Amino acid sequence: MNKNIIFIICVLFVACGQKKTNEIPAEKAIVSGAEWLDTDGNRINAHGGGILYHGGTYYWYGEYKGDSTYWNPKVPSWECYRTEAGGVSVYSSTNLADWKFEGLALPSEQNDTTSELHYAHVLERPKVLYNEATGKFVMWLHVDSHDYAKAAAGVAVSDSPAGPFEYLGSFRPNGQMSRDMTLFKDDDGKAYQVYSSEENQTLYISLLTDDYLQPAGTFTRNFIGLSREAPAVFKRNDKYYILSSGCTAWDPNQAEVAIADSMLGEWTILGNPCSGPDADKTFYGQSTHVLKVEGKEDAYIAMFDRWNKTDLIDSRYLWLPIKFEGEKMEIPWQESWIISETFK
Ligand code: DGJ
Numbered sequence: 001m002n003k004n005i006i007f008i009i010c011v012l013f014v015a016c017g018q019k020k021t022n023e024i025p026a027e028k029a030i031v032s033g034a035e036w037l038d039t040d041g042n043r044i045n046a047h048g049g050g051i052l053y054h055g056g057t058y059y060w061y062g063e064y065k066g067d068s069t070y071w072n073p074k075v076p077s078w079e080c081y082r083t084e085a086g087g088v089s090v091y092s093s094t095n096l097a098d099w100k101f102e103g104l105a106l107p108s109e110q111n112d113t114t115s116e117l118h119y120a121h122v123l124e125r126p127k128v129l130y131n132e133a134t135g136k137f138v139m140w141l142h143v144d145s146h147d148y149a150k151a152a153a154g155v156a157v158s159d160s161p162a163g164p165f166e167y168l169g170s171f172r173p174n175g176q177m178s179r180d181m182t183l184f185k186d187d188d189g190k191a192y193q194v195y196s197s198e199e200n201q202t203l204y205i206s207l208l209t210d211d212y213l214q215p216a217g218t219f220t221r222n223f224i225g226l227s228r229e230a231p232a233v234f235k236r237n238d239k240y241y242i243l244s245s246g247c248t249a250w251d252p253n254q255a256e257v258a259i260a261d262s263m264l265g266e267w268t269i270l271g272n273p274c275s276g277p278d279a280d281k282t283f284y285g286q287s288t289h290v291l292k293v294e295g296k297e298d299a300y301i302a303m304f305d306r307w308n309k310t311d312l313i314d315s316r317y318l319w320l321p322i323k324f325e326g327e328k329m330e331i332p333w334q335e336s337w338i339i340s341e342t343f344k
Helices: 003-022 279-284
Strands: 047-054 057-071 081-093 100-107 122-131 136-144 152-158 166-171 181-185 191-197 202-208 215-222 229-236 239-245 256-260 268-271 286-292 300-306 316-321 323-325 328-332
Touching: 047 300, 057 100, 057 122, 081 122, 100 122, 100 136, 122 181, 136 181, 181 229, 191 229, 229 300, 239 286, 279 300
Parallel strands: 047 122, 047 286, 229 286
Antiparallel strands: 047 057, 057 081, 081 100, 122 136, 136 152, 152 166, 181 191, 191 202, 202 215, 229 239, 239 256, 256 268, 286 300, 300 316, 323 328
16 A cells, blocks of 8 residues: 555544544433442442532532341331441542542441441431631531430541541530431531431521530520421522421421521521422432532532432432522422533
8 A cells, every 4th residue: 555545544543533532521410319320330329418519529428328228116106217327428529420439438337336336326417517727527427326216416527528537426416316417617617517306396506616526505496396307508698598308207298498697597488499290299309418519600409318218228319400589499300400501
């Protein structure tokens, strides 16, 4: 073959190869209730979780559920399905669609049955904040006994967002029961724990000490007797919002949102923000966190768990963009959506 022809074929070959490697992979859609895989192809195991944005990366912390689910007959008043507690997992992402498993930020204890972190106990709804003053990452989570009677909050700290976290112990904040919970950090650096208390009937909002390790002693009782669980808090245009669920064990119920001018209240109930099919059942999900998307205008994602009570590890995730009209918010059902197309 003529040398020139061989040269042209080689150039075309290299150019074609080049085009392939330069192709930008299509952005992953957020698909409600599908099986979500991490970057290693394993099922994401981060339930009842929350997300911390730090140094350009999102860290998703959640309950690392064990493989098998069993029913605890010693708790006859509700369907107490349980799984072995694996501890708190952490995944990282820069685009909210591709998640890398970073390991167990706080592993459960495998041998010492007296440890609060023993896998037979309950470790739920972990949330992490970064404390600028101490330079520590602070985790709070619901720590409970096998039968949910302990009703306490546990605290752990780390120098790094991916852990490992050092467990400091648990207590009943402000001397009151604490089960479902979240954390919220305000723009002024003050942080709050929001927790279902008084047998899940009343939602407490408790200011934390400046190091975020203890309640500061100032707290309010909210939605008294209304049994709100699964609180998720965010701030928008100087208004505070709490999204929460009712209290029906692992079964879905109607979500509710409330608004206030101050974290400690008074709170005004706005009603059910969900719309579309099964909106009265929160699309068969339960709130866990509301995420503000960094660098995008007015971009908030409501995160829900869709529990599978008889196979808890196979519980799925629903993440839905929130729409606002003035102070009112709406969470319309979406089967699937793309972050960059939704938020500008
Ligand atoms: C509802 C809570 O929101 C969950 O975190 C979990 O504790 C279940 N109850 C247990 O039934």
